Amino acid sequence: MGYDYALVHLKYTIPPAVALTFLYRPLLTRLDVYKILFLVTIAVVSTIPWDSYLIRTRVWTYPATVIVGPKLLGIPAEEVFFFVIQTYNTSLLYLLLGKPVFFPIYLRTEQVHLKAPAGKRPSWKRYQWAGQTVLASGIGLGAYAVKTGGRGTYMGLIILWAFPFLFLLWSLAYQCILGIPRSSSLWPIAVPTVYLWVVDTLALRRGTWVIETGTKLGFHLWPGLEIEEAFFFLTTNTLIVFGLIAFDNALAILFTCRQTFPTIPPLPSPALLVRALLKPASSYDESYLHALGEAVGRLRRKSRSFYIASGTFQGRLRADLILLYSFCRVADDLVDNAADSKEAREWIRKLRMYLDLSYMDVEEKALLQDYIEIKFPAEAQSALGFLPTSRLSSKPLYDMLDGFEMDVAFASAGDETSKYPIQTVSDLDLYGERVAGTVAHSILELVFHNLPSDASTETKERLIKAGSRMGVALQYVNISRDIAVDARIQRVYIPLDWIAEQELTPVAIIKNPQGTRVEDLRLQLLNRAFHIYADAKDAIEELPDEARGPMRVAVESYMEIGRVIKEEGYRNNAIRPNNCLLKLPSIEKLSTMAEKVRQRTAVIIGAGVGGVATAARLAKAGYAVTVVEKNDFTGGRCSLIHHDGYRFDQGPSLLLLPNLFAEAFQDLGTSLEAEGVHLIKCEPNYRLWFGDGHSFELSTDLARMKKEVEKWEGKDGFERYLAFLAEAHRHYELSVTHVLKRNFTTLLSMARPSFLKHLIELHPFESIYSRASKYFWTERLRRAFTFASMYMGMSPFEAPGTYSLLQYTELAEGVWYPEGGFHKVIEALVKVGERLGVTYRLSTPVSSIALSPDHRRATGVVLASGETIPADVVVNNSDLVYAYNNLLPPTAYARSLAKRPASCSSISFYWSLSRAVPELGPHNIFLADEYRASFDSIFKHHQIPAEPSFYLNVPSRIDPAAAPPGKDAVVVLVPVGHLTPEPDATTTTTTTTTTDTAASTPPQDWPAMLSRARAAVLAAVRARTGADLAPLIAHERVNAPPDWRAAFNLDRGAILGLGHSFFNVLSFRPGTRHPRARGLYFVGASTHPGTGVPICLAGSRVTAEQVLGDEGDGWGAREGRGAVVPWGRSGGDGGGGVVGGGGSKGARGGEGIDRVEGGGGGYVWWLLQVAVLLLAVLGAFALAAGGGEGGLSSGSSSSSSSSDDSSGSWLKLGKDW
DSSP: OOOHHHHHIIIIIHHHHHHHHHHHGGGOOHHHHHHHHHHHHHHHHHHHHHHHHHHHTTSEEOOTTTSOSOEETTEEHHHHHHHHHHHHHHHHHHHHHHTTOOGGGGOOOHHHHHHSOGGGSOHHHHHHHHHHHHHHHHHHHHHHHHHHOGGGHHHHHHHHHHHHHHHHHHHHHHHHHHHSOHHHHTHHHHHHHHHHHHHHHHHHHHTSSEEOGGGSOOOEEETTEEHHHHHHHHHHHHHHHHHHHHHHHHHHHHHHOTTTOSOOOSSOOHHHHHHHHTSOGGGSOHHHHHHHHHHHHHHHHHOHHHHHHHTTSOHHHHHHHHHHHHHHHHHHHHHHTOSSHHHHHHHHHHHHHHHHHHTSOGGGTHHHHHHHHHHSOHHHHHHHHTOOGGGSOSHHHHHHHHHHHHHHHHHHHTTOGGGOSOOSHHHHHHHHIIIIIHHHHHHHHHHHHHSOOSOOHHHHHHHHHHHHHHHHHHHHHHHHHTHHHHHHTTOOOSOHHHHHHTTOOHHHHHHOOOSHHHHHHHHHHHHHHHHHHHHHGGGGGGSOHHHHHHHHHHHHHHHHHHTTTTSTTTTTOOOOOOOOOOSSOOOSOOOOSSOSSSOOEEEEEOOBHHHHHHHHHHHHTTOEEEEEOSSSSSBTTSOEEEETTEEEESSOOBBOOHHHHHHHHHHTTOOTTTTTOOEEEESSOEEEEOTTSOEEEEOSOHHHHHHHHHHHHOTTHHHHHHHHHHHHHHHHHHHIIIIITSOOOSHHHHTOHHHHTTTGGGOTTSBHHHHHHTTOOSHHHHHHTTGGGGGGTOOTTTSBGGGGHHHHIIIIIOEEEETTOTHHHHHHHHHHHHHTTOEEEOSOOEEEEEEOTTSSBEEEEEETTSOEEEOSEEEEOSOHHHIIIIISOOOHHHHHHTTSOBOOEEEEEEEEESSOOTTSOSEEEEOOSOHHHHHHHHHTSOSOOSSOOEEEEOHHHHOGGGSOTTOEEEEEEEEEOOOOOOOOTTSSOOOBOOTTSOSOBOOOOHHHHHHHHHHHHHHHHHHHHOOOOGGGEEEEEEEOHHHHHHHHOOGGGOTTOBOOSGGGSGGGSOOSBOSSSBTEEEOSTTSSSOSSHHHHHHHHHHHHHHHHHHTTOSSOOOSSOSSEESSOOTTOOSSOEEOOOBOOOOGGGHHHHTTSTTOTTHHHHHHHHHHHHHHHHHHHHHHHHTSSTTTTSOOOOSSOOOTTOSSOOOOOTTBOO
16 A cells, blocks of 8 residues: 555646646636536546556566555556546536637538539548548558557556547548647647656656556657557547537537527537537538627637637527627618718618618518628628527617717717716717617626526616626726827817816817816716616626626726726727727726715724824825724734833844835835934844854855854855855845735636746745755754744744745845834824824724625624724734634634634743843844754644744844843743634543644643743853843743733634645635625734735835725725826836726727737637646646655755754744734
8 A cells, every 4th residue: 555646646647637726717607517527527436447458468567565555447546536536637627728729610511512612622621530640540550459469468458548539530520639729639639648747758757657668669658658658648538628618519519500499498408419519510500500600700800808708608699699799780880981970971861761670570570681682791690690589679770870870979069168078977978878888788788588588677777787887987988098199180089078077178188188187077087987887786796697707807897998098008009990889888897096075994903014104195095994903002012012111022033135125115205314213224134142152153244144144054165155145136026016015816826927936936845944955064054044934823844935035135135223212113104194084093992893784785883882983994904814703793714713823823932131231232133953843832832942043132232222221122922823722611521622633632731831941041141141141130021822812812822824825825815805705804813915014004005005906896806906006006117007997998999909018808818828827837846846866755864863952943933023
């Protein structure tokens, strides 16, 4: 019995499955699930007999030491799971890449082939015969190889098993196999195949499975990969993709052949699918397929964003939507491309007559086709002939033509403003209703026709009305985008009364569509749009289930267009004039930007660094902000303790990442210096004390570091130190750019290509200790350069290698200390906030967060006194786990947070010494000899190590004002485990089990642990430095984990919040926005981006931008949308930024829309790119992880660990908690 084969799945097949599932989840439908289950079933049933035969004949074998044990017909359970997981992964990738593909346009009729000249018949028909010939010949060769036996046996068995299936699939679905884009057929084969080649190479090297020598050809694709194995994975992935294409081919036939299949079930039976595939091509509706082909071609050229977004809908609904929008584009082009207003009106008249005939009685419709052929150009006839009028009401289409009339009216208005069709906002609403709301109306009619629901007629009418209003809102956004474009064709869609308020005229805007006053009008249009969105946005949640998800995705794709409306330089782009129509109005988050009706309000719970910084940011953005704090001081753990002239930093005592501090103040229009914050550089950074009496100084001075490193590592040690620093610098740059200044609101956020391509460089799957071991040969320096993991409250043996960035920032940028104590930074932020209007209410505990009756929105906070403070936005800066479990109604999610791995805690001593102690520098780290054991005591058993490591700070050594003259203030932080649940009194056991502990932990005796900590600290300082502190302690104050919990409501007394392992950060970390309650946000150590004063400052920016981006949102914004922010955007470096965006300008957008970078459909294409990139990255990681023969085993450190005997663990919790 062994676990090697199971580890293959855990390491290499399950992670891609999880990642692809999360990527595709927004697009997943029941039909997709059915399709995958269908393919998985066929794969398992067809492969088991063949695989069983191979094992019984010992063509390949599995050593008993690599499998768990259970078998099915001789096949290990792990192998059966491989059939399932490979099919699942390849199917998901195919679905991702093939989502935009519209299969009906790849159906061909036999008439086309027979009518074509003999020399010009489509070559793909000959490809069918060629493919059948090749596959049939392959079957014959495979049979021969098996019959003759020997070295070709295994290859022959693969061919003899797979090629009959390929022959069948090719014969039934060759049209689509050859016709669909190669990105949708070849990539889903190639990417999983190459990835599995890598995995198979590692497994063969490891001996996880073995091919019998006498049955294989002996050729290798590359060293370690047998040609048979390479061919096997290529063939199996081809089978999966061909099977999926055949499935979609059958669906396309079912969806387009309405006469043969008038009704089809949501999940067609296998018999129905086979019946469709066997339907003669000669019976396809050639004219209908031709119309669909022309419609798709039209949309690809002029509205690709709509075409891609339509891919999220399925079946006949998608076909109807494509035909509807094709008609809208044709009608729009006929009027828009007219030579003059007279010709335009003539086209409108013809279109009205067309609608008249379309909605006549059936017996009179014979006139319609003749009218279309006589009155309209050939390229427009299919769009008019196949508009699904039987499923659409006529009024929206007539109203759309009225909207065209309003466009044409501009031509006759000239310079006479009295004749302008848009005099007031009511006129603009009417225009938006006609040109955009009508399309939304028609779309929802098709939705309800194709997806019957139990909704009443009244409900459907209400939802359609809401959709029309959303169309109006999106039209406002389009107009705001195209002010300059419309001016070029002598049109101004802004209400004249608004123009007059700005002391402008339409003629003035036409001559100069730029300037401050025009920008004010643009914002006014957007504000109106956002208000309309806010009123109608929830309607989508009442749509049929099958439409709700696709509608969200479709809306998201259009929001990609809207986000660039306010980008620098975009507003002046010259795009083709547009004039009507909405594809599908976005119902998402276009934020209200400076709401003029009333000032919006925000309440911040907690005055920690994240709370006070967020308060100042929101106040600068125009909010009326109130901060409520339970204690009588600000700063939370970042506060001061005073006693008889001594001053202690209660929490952080080192300032790292000074640039983040400077940026925070710069965002608020000031600077550290202007607010009276003076930073003092500490040089050296600190001194590490080892158990043998030696010490090591860490410094930004390279000459000093060269001397220190070479003393222990030899002459080449400094070069390795520089290499370590270079890697840590890369971690630092990537983290600041792609993590600290970005939000990760969903798992898809983490899969953004700009981040994903750097994932391996960040070394998140290796520990910081493992990375350091590659650069330092001595255990002493490995420990010296890994203890910083405790800044995040993690063991260096568990912390991702990414966190070496902490060592880089202190070694490159230095360690700093604010004169007067760390709280000076908080005081400055409070002062800035108060100037901006922030109100602080100290000694004001909160009892709960007020929610709406349906718990879908935060409405304010309820104080312990019973007072309620109403607010539009609530930002929680108290401990996140505490807030979820104590300030909000109980939920399973809240309970799960309390079980997540948390950081450690500390016992902190604050000593007033009766004299100065020159033996100690400002910052001192005392490392325990038992390095790994000390971390196990903290993180596995939640105790204090027998010999603890600790951080000792003497603030009076940097700032003499911290202690009376001739005396010292000393702060000691001893890392200990966080609080564990009390044993149940009704049980006999005294152990408890949590998700971040070992199987059991001994009870915690804090008085005893505190006494041990004090004794250990005093003994270590005396032994290593010669300073005897015990008789010098004039006064002592102590904070232990229970004190941290009581003073600051810290869950489990964990001073650094939730842990920071890979699966507890980024998108896995609790989000900055509540998942259900709108208007409720979080900032601080336990949300993104994480713990530490500079990190929480960066988090305040992320959260503030999330708040601004979500105003008027529908399902919640991702980062960077919506409202204007009064500082540079995250990731940018100047100017006012934008959080949020608009929508598209409907079918008016035509070609222009698709020129916008990241425009409509970007969401879908982004998913496709990410899927391919993700598998490539995982493949690279697999190679990296399996670089040696033991690539699949967990292995041990690359170099031996000399039993933890030279230097010890540490924890410097004082460093920027």
